[in-house]
Amino acid sequence: MTQPSDKALVPFVSVDNMMRLVHHIGIEQMLIEIAGYIEDDFKRWELFDKTPRVASHSDVGVIELMPTSDGEAYGFKYVNGHPKNTSEGLQTVTAFGLLADVYTGYPVLLTEMTLLTALRTAATSAMAAKYLAPKGATTMAMIGNGAQSEFQTLAMKAIVGITEVRLYDTDKAATEKCARNLAGMGVSVVKCATPEEAMHGAQILTTCTADKKNATILSDNMVGAGVHINAIGGDCPGKTELAAGILERADVFVEFPEQTRIEGEIQQMAEDFPVTELWEVITGAKTGRRDDKQITLFDGVGFAIEDFSALRYVRDRVKGTEFADMLDMLADPDDPRDLFGMLQRSKVAA
Amino acid sequence: MTQPSDKALVPFVSVDNMMRLVHHIGIEQMLIEIAGYIEDDFKRWELFDKTPRVASHSDVGVIELMPTSDGEAYGFKYVNGHPKNTSEGLQTVTAFGLLADVYTGYPVLLTEMTLLTALRTAATSAMAAKYLAPKGATTMAMIGNGAQSEFQTLAMKAIVGITEVRLYDTDKAATEKCARNLAGMGVSVVKCATPEEAMHGAQILTTCTADKKNATILSDNMVGAGVHINAIGGDCPGKTELAAGILERADVFVEFPEQTRIEGEIQQMAEDFPVTELWEVITGAKTGRRDDKQITLFDGVGFAIEDFSALRYVRDRVKGTEFADMLDMLADPDDPRDLFGMLQRSKVAA
Structure with a gap:
């Protein structure tokens, strides 16, 4: 040969x-x-x-x-x-x-x-949160406990320093699965019966549900001042998770606007809805988090x-x-x- | 595991x-x-x-x-x-x-x-020649004796029935290599010193040279009536092998006009230069070879x-x-x- x-x-x-x-x-x-x-x-x-x-x-x-x-x-x-x-x-x-x-x-x-995509998606979310989440954030609400949830939790632990994750899913079996997988991984896990319970005391709200539809996983009145929202599940046309009112109150950070306007949460908004490109925050050209009251939102869709x-x-x-x-x-x-x-x-x- | x-x-x-x-x-x-x-x-x-x-x-x-x-x-x-x-x-x-x-x-x-690409390129040329070359063609001139030349020869033997190939290349070592590889393969091989000698008595003229430039491998007065030209080497912008005069005298057949007008021999011609899509000849919707005098030309660039x-x-x-x-x-x-x-x-x- x-x-x-x-x-x-x-x-x-x-x-x-x-x-x-x-x-x-x-x-x-x-x-x-x-x-x-x-x-x-x-x-x-x-x-x-x-x-x-x-x-x-x-x-x-x-x-x-x-x-x-x-x-x-x-x-x-x-x-x-x-x-x-x-x-x-x-x-x-x-x-x-x-x-x-x-x-x-x-x-x-x-x-x-x-x-590798599961790892890079979680790593990207945590990198964004490092720049955008309130300093000293310890608690994350994890809404949607599917395939990405454990990776998100461990990335936020390793990179942002969270010590507690509060799980919610419409399917209790998914929450059980996630809690089981995270047991003994060095993060305190709380299983919650409602999204409101999951968000209690959380500085970071991660949404990552699977339904391909325009759903309202978070409604406007559920989200208080000062939090960072890590919105991962709105990632294709016709699939969003957040009420438009949240987007209006938040400062929205995106990967590549041309793609996010089609695939992300901001597909709900007007074409000129103001967003900041995450890379410009990382280079220092643009401001990320300005103050304690600001709602920051990473509208992550995954980019090449x-x-x-x-x-x-x-x-x-x-x-x-x-x-x-x-x-x-x-x-x-x-x-x-x-x-x-x-x-x-x-x-x-x- | x-x-x-x-x-x-x-x-x-x-x-x-x-x-x-x-x-x-x-x-x-x-x-x-x-x-x-x-x-x-x-x-x-x-x-x-x-x-x-x-x-x-x-x-x-x-x-x-x-x-x-x-x-x-x-x-x-x-x-x-x-x-x-x-x-x-x-x-x-x-x-x-x-x-x-x-x-x-x-x-x-x-x-x-x-x-596999070498095989499919030769198979495509021979399939085109089956529809376009003069019936009973026995002799092919192979101008350009590089990596594709042996595959072209064997495909024309197997699918069209040629019995003789006449080789020419500006580099004699390439001709020697091709002749050596084709020895004992059931086709008569003639090494030629000029393109004219290679084309002597050939019903099929295959051009497949490697230089990325607008070259004139075949000039107008070299090509007589009734032949089929299998033009393979003109396959990207800025790379052609045939004199424009040949294209004007020939009926030109292409894979996908949008691509061939950019990459093929017809890049030399006006945007509305008439071509026939090969697939329409194969389905019977369009005529391939009409008569013994017609010059047919397959302007092959390779399509997905x-x-x-x-x-x-x-x-x-x-x-x-x-x-x-x-x-x-x-x-x-x-x-x-x-x-x-x-x-x-x-x-x-x-």
Whole structure:
């Protein structure tokens, strides 16, 4: 068998290896480190190629490619969204990603991204809260206790320093699942019967529910002065969680306005509804939290640059480790013009 | 270790396995079969989602994603183009592709596509020639003896029935390489010192040179009546091979006019230069070759649907064989809301 050269082999991180990597690094440490990569990329926001995502819609779902590049590396994520999958025992969302070298065009990493997306989403929320939440925040209300809830909680613990999470979900089984998973993780967990109970004493309100509809998870009179709202669940057209009145009282921070106006909570508002881009808060160009009375709101929808940061992180972290398998994915004839000769010689070798 | 379910595993065809598959099926048989898949997809051309390719340009090259869908399957190809790579011992073009199920959004095939692209390009040319070349064509001039030349020759042998190929390249070493690779393959090979000598007695003229410039590989007075020109090398902006006079005398057939007017030979012509879409010839809606005097010209640039056909073919052909490895690429928790629990249990299991 012909042995492919080093560059023809692409490191691949399987789901199993991603889980091993998380345990090897420690989930909180990994969330901190991924948040650091995202923060670094938000600081150099302007140099990114911000291509819109390329969506292929069908009656039952969507398949999207989300590419971006910083001029040195190029990354994309493949992600599907099929709400009906759950009832068929399949995942609503699956994802994988690829990083390539812009200078050669050669892929340098292929990785599962379902777990990695959960990690980067939580890391992004916590990074935003670090800039926007009241100083000394200790308590988070977690409204919606699905797949993202434990990751959000641990990221807010590791990066913002919360010590208590107050859980609420319309489905009690989800709250039980989340509480069970968080037991012994170093954060005090309170199961709540109503959203109001969950929000009691909380400085950070995280909403992350699953229904694809314009729901009112938080109504205007539920939200007091001074809190930070981390709104994660309003992330596609027709899916929002907050009453418009909250958005009017809050200062709203977003990733990429062009995308958030279509997919985020602010799809409810006028096209010129004022927002601040999070990257400008991080560089210091714009003010984040001004005072104790202000309601800050991160309207997070997930942006390609966060995936890019996560891909960069995994590339750096798996280099030279056992956490990647080498995939023979790129044909590599000795003479580039002699692809056919490579094919013929492989027959002789076999 | 947690065992992922069947659907979470994605069949992967490595370069090595693709070469084994070619030898297992036989290259001519495989070219015939791929051409059959492409022909089937050209017949149902109108139902495809024809998204433009998504390109990320840099000073030294381009990285592109080429997605398409027929409503049942979704495919995309990743392909780079870096002309300067050759001088650094790397491939100008590398490619891989993915096929997914539109109904679930789950990937069903990941495969190398450098070899596969070479095969589908040759299969497409031969399929076009089957409809457009003079009946009973026996001789092809192959102008440009690089990586695509052997594949073109064997596809024209297998699908159109040519028995002689006449080789010409400005680089004699390329001609020697091509002649060596084609020795004993059942086609008579003639090495020629000039393009004119290569075209002597040929009913099919294939141009496939590598220079990225507006070159005149064929000038007007070199091309006589009745031939079929298979123009493969004019495939990106600023790269053409034929004199405009030839295009004016010929009936020009293209894959997707919107793309060919930018990338093909017809980029030299006015925006309303008349062309016929190849798929309409294949369905019988339009006429291909009318008479013995007509010059037909296939201005091939390579279109996403051809990659899609090739991906469908590989998916069908590797099913249940040893030619695919199963990649653990999709996270698959028993309870979709319990991604975190899957992660925790993997720690216990390890």
